[in-house]
Amino acid sequence: MGYVALIIVFLSSLQTAALASVEGAAQDRLQQAAQLISEQKFGAAREILEALLASAGEHALPETYYQLALCYVKQSEWKKAEETLQVFLRSSPENVSALYLKGYLLFSTGRYEESLKVMELLVARDPEHAASHKVIGLDQFMLGRIELAEVELKRATERAPQDAEARYYLGRIYFTRNNLPSALAAFQRAAELDTSSVKTFNHLGQTYEALVQYPAARAAYLRAIELEKQQAAKSEWPYFNLGALCLKEGRAAEAVDYLQQALSRQPAWSEGKAKLAMALVSLGRQPEALSLFEEAVRLDPRNADARYQYARLLAKIGKQEEAERQLLLFQEQKKQ
Numbered sequence: 001m002g003y004v005a006l007i008i009v010f011l012s013s014l015q016t017a018a019l020a021s022v023e024g025a026a027q028d029r030l031q032q033a034a035q036l037i038s039e040q041k042f043g044a045a046r047e048i049l050e051a052l053l054a055s056a057g058e059h060a061l062p063e064t065y066y067q068l069a070l071c072y073v074k075q076s077e078w079k080k081a082e083e084t085l086q087v088f089l090r091s092s093p094e095n096v097s098a099l100y101l102k103g104y105l106l107f108s109t110g111r112y113e114e115s116l117k118v119m120e121l122l123v124a125r126d127p128e129h130a131a132s133h134k135v136i137g138l139d140q141f142m143l144g145r146i147e148l149a150e151v152e153l154k155r156a157t158e159r160a161p162q163d164a165e166a167r168y169y170l171g172r173i174y175f176t177r178n179n180l181p182s183a184l185a186a187f188q189r190a191a192e193l194d195t196s197s198v199k200t201f202n203h204l205g206q207t208y209e210a211l212v213q214y215p216a217a218r219a220a221y222l223r224a225i226e227l228e229k230q231q232a233a234k235s236e237w238p239y240f241n242l243g244a245l246c247l248k249e250g251r252a253a254e255a256v257d258y259l260q261q262a263l264s265r266q267p268a269w270s271e272g273k274a275k276l277a278m279a280l281v282s283l284g285r286q287p288e289a290l291s292l293f294e295e296a297v298r299l300d301p302r303n304a305d306a307r308y309q310y311a312r313l314l315a316k317i318g319k320q321e322e323a324e325r326q327l328l329l330f331q332e333q334k335k336q
Helices: 003-038 042-059 062-074 078-091 096-108 112-125 130-142 146-159 164-176 180-193 198-210 214-230 237-248 252-265 270-282 286-299 304-316 320-335
Strands: none
Touching: 003 042, 003 062, 042 062, 062 078, 062 096, 078 096, 096 112, 096 130, 112 130, 130 146, 130 164, 146 164, 164 180, 164 198, 180 198, 198 214, 198 237, 214 237, 237 252, 237 270, 252 270, 270 286, 270 304, 286 304, 304 320
């Protein structure tokens, strides 16, 4: 072999070794990111993965795109998640984990029919895939197909008994059907499986309230509020529901406090303003209540209960003509 040929072989071997070294380092970083993802440290994992893509460009390992898409999903950055996942699926179109993530992303962004198509394909391949059954159930629930949703969520809980979210939505279905004992059992189990879920404790409270177990309802709402204060995501519902319960029990002053906190989280909320107005009426604070009722019916002209209560207050303070006008509007709404 000539001198030039030897040089070429030598340089080629150096390049191969360098590429292998870079790929090995990338694999190490990928493993580090995967470990962080398993520890729910999505922000830290994302930083590693974005740096890998920035340095490797088109030579990035395909798994980098999948892991990064997963981080974006966990952080609810749906547009970035979808774009990144599409890149991975171009190289691995049959990857089950990626297809599931796509179906979940479609569900999370309100594209329920599209999500169904993806998940039904996965279930056809693997009927025991509990997570796919769950998302199918959630899709059907959001589409108003309650019976189909119940079937799929039951399948999910049978295959994955520790899945708190599946239990929660099954509880929602039972509650909607007024099957309160089953709803209570489902929410209690969901709360055991996920002790940090605001929505689970809120619905547990609603179920206790529907069963006229008011002390237990109050305790569940308070737990939901305690959790909500600790978390970045905010929810008006436990404050609203506890405020409504206080009003029902004749604790109007306490109700006002919780309802105001609900409105601080959702200021342009017709139902919240109407409920707060009702609490203020109970305390004799009629001018404030009147203003809130006016805002409630302006924000949502279809809020018939708010309009009825508004008409009652107008009549009570002697504004008979406006009261009659609001009452006529209320009666027209009830006919629709």
